[in-house]
Amino acid sequence: MGDIILESASILESLCAATKDHAVVATPADAVDRMPPRWVAMPDSTEQTAAVMRVAADHDLAVVVRGSGTKLSWGARPERVDLVLDTTRMDSVVEHAAGDLIVVVGAGMRLDDLQAGLVGSAQWLAVDPPRSGTVGGLIATAATGPTRLLHGPVRDLLIGVTVVRADGVVAHAGGKVVKNVAGYDVGKLLTGSFGTLAVVTQAAFRLHPLPEVRRWVSVPVTHPDGIQAIVQDVVHSQLVPTAVELDRPATGDATLSLLLEGIPPGVESRTNAALDLMGIGATAGDEAPGWWGAEPLVGGEVLLKLTHEIAGLAHLLTALDDVCAETGFTAHLRGSVAVGAVTVGLAGMAGRVDARTSALFSCVESLRERAPSFGGTVVVLEAPGDGKVDLDVWGPVGGLQLMQAVKRQFDPERRLAPGRFVGGI
Numbered sequence: 001m002g003d004i005i006l007e008s009a010s011i012l013e014s015l016c017a018a019t020k021d022h023a024v025v026a027t028p029a030d031a032v033d034r035m036p037p038r039w040v041a042m043p044d045s046t047e048q049t050a051a052v053m054r055v056a057a058d059h060d061l062a063v064v065v066r067g068s069g070t071k072l073s074w075g076a077r078p079e080r081v082d083l084v085l086d087t088t089r090m091d092s093v094v095e096h097a098a099g100d101l102i103v104v105v106g107a108g109m110r111l112d113d114l115q116a117g118l119v120g121s122a123q124w125l126a127v128d129p130p131r132s133g134t135v136g137g138l139i140a141t142a143a144t145g146p147t148r149l150l151h152g153p154v155r156d157l158l159i160g161v162t163v164v165r166a167d168g169v170v171a172h173a174g175g176k177v178v179k180n181v182a183g184y185d186v187g188k189l190l191t192g193s194f195g196t197l198a199v200v201t202q203a204a205f206r207l208h209p210l211p212e213v214r215r216w217v218s219v220p221v222t223h224p225d226g227i228q229a230i231v232q233d234v235v236h237s238q239l240v241p242t243a244v245e246l247d248r249p250a251t252g253d254a255t256l257s258l259l260l261e262g263i264p265p266g267v268e269s270r271t272n273a274a275l276d277l278m279g280i281g282a283t284a285g286d287e288a289p290g291w292w293g294a295e296p297l298v299g300g301e302v303l304l305k306l307t308h309e310i311a312g313l314a315h316l317l318t319a320l321d322d323v324c325a326e327t328g329f330t331a332h333l334r335g336s337v338a339v340g341a342v343t344v345g346l347a348g349m350a351g352r353v354d355a356r357t358s359a360l361f362s363c364v365e366s367l368r369e370r371a372p373s374f375g376g377t378v379v380v381l382e383a384p385g386d387g388k389v390d391l392d393v394w395g396p397v398g399g400l401q402l403m404q405a406v407k408r409q410f411d412p413e414r415r416l417a418p419g420r421f422v423g424g425i
Contacts, residue, residue: 007088008038011059015041018051018420020242022089028060030084033073034386036376037081046162046170049116053199054168056083056415063166064417065195067108067134071141074381075194076393079419086135090201093117101207106388107136107200118228123207126151126242129293136200142192145293146243146259149338151208155191160204163190168412174204196421197410201234211261217274218257219282220288221246224317230256231313233277233336239270244338248317250330250347256337257289295343296332302346302360303382306367313337320344327363340376360387368395396423409425 006051015023030040061082066072090106098121112130128145142154160174173186175311190197221227234244248254260270275282279420297303308316324331328348334340360392367378380393400423407425
């Protein structure tokens with residue numbers, strides 16, 4: 001016991017040295033998806049991050065990277081967590097080349113702070129709505145938001161990264177010029193990898209000019225076939241929407257909303273065309289709907305991510321209704337139906353813990369069985385208690401062997417968030 005205490009004190013001393021006394025013993029509030037770590041280190045630079053990772057390598061510590069923690073419970077529960085590496089001290093704008101529409105920022109910078117700082121240059125990072133998550137978390141989860149339809153996903157906005165490998169070696173990929181493609185694929189690999197490949201410390205993004213005008217056009221919708229018909233009409237029209245979002249509560253009518261951006265005459269003309277196209281009940285306004293861009297987490301119970309083909313939207317909605325009727329859940333769906341990615345909040349998990357877990361397993365399995373009908377996948381992002389422990393939250397994925405090979409190249413000792421990503425990566 002004495003040796004263990006001495007070793008623990010030695011590790012904390014090394015982490016404090018690496019971060020200039022910004023390392024502490026973890027508390028219950030630092031748990032990662034109910035997994036308690038032993039320490040928290042808070043580096044303020046790439047160099048300090050590299051030093052922390054060298055300490056982790058020397059002592060075989062499993063490391064989970066944390067920004068503001070808003071998505072820390074997404075994905076599978078890590079197999080082990082010894083150290084939480086908190087990036088929030090790396091929160092500065094390193095460079096803003098306004099003329100080139102480029103910004104370089106620390107991974108711990110909050111997205112809402114970044115957007116607020118760019119307003120004065122009439123620019124923005126095309127990730128919406130403004131939220132408290134960090135740049136590093138954005139890359140880790142690839143959670144772009146509604147405007148992905150026009151402006152592209154995170155991997156297309158990211159043009160360069162500085163990372164620290166699991167062994168503490170610093171590496172760079174991409175650059176600060178949009179046309180620079182050297183190492184660009186590394187940035188794509190990191191995007192959506194849930195922190196399992198490397199620690200991002202800085203990121204370079206391409207920006208967009210703020211539009212002069214934004215208008216939202218919304219219409220109440222009901223039947224799955226009718227919803228799909230309107231979505232397809234909008235996608236194949238000349239409206240060029242920035243986003244097309246569906247909010248479908250468990251009870252009551254759903255709402256389909258699209259965002260139009262640009263100069264006043266063009267937006268006005270497209271708004272009128274959208275009102276005609278979307279039909280009776282359609283309205284237009286200058287403010288986003290209150291639900292715009294937020295996950296429909298119902299009662300803190302279960303959050304799913306479903307992907308689908310646009311032509312399979314009606315099948316997805318019908319499948320969701322049927323499965324909920326079978327399992328006793330109610331579902332609140334919300335997301336980017338013109339992109340093919342939605343989130344679903346499930347509620348109604350009543351009864352004993354084992355019964356609730358069984359119902360969740362049945363629901364997920366049934367949705368995955370029906371997934372070919374809508375051409376997509378079913379991922380469990382969040383579940384209460386130990387609901388995710390024995391559940392394959394990611395489901396079957398293509399190219400798993402290649403993804404495992406990439407993990408071995410980046411992190412052969414499985415030091416970064418082991419088991420959090422697909423296939424136990």
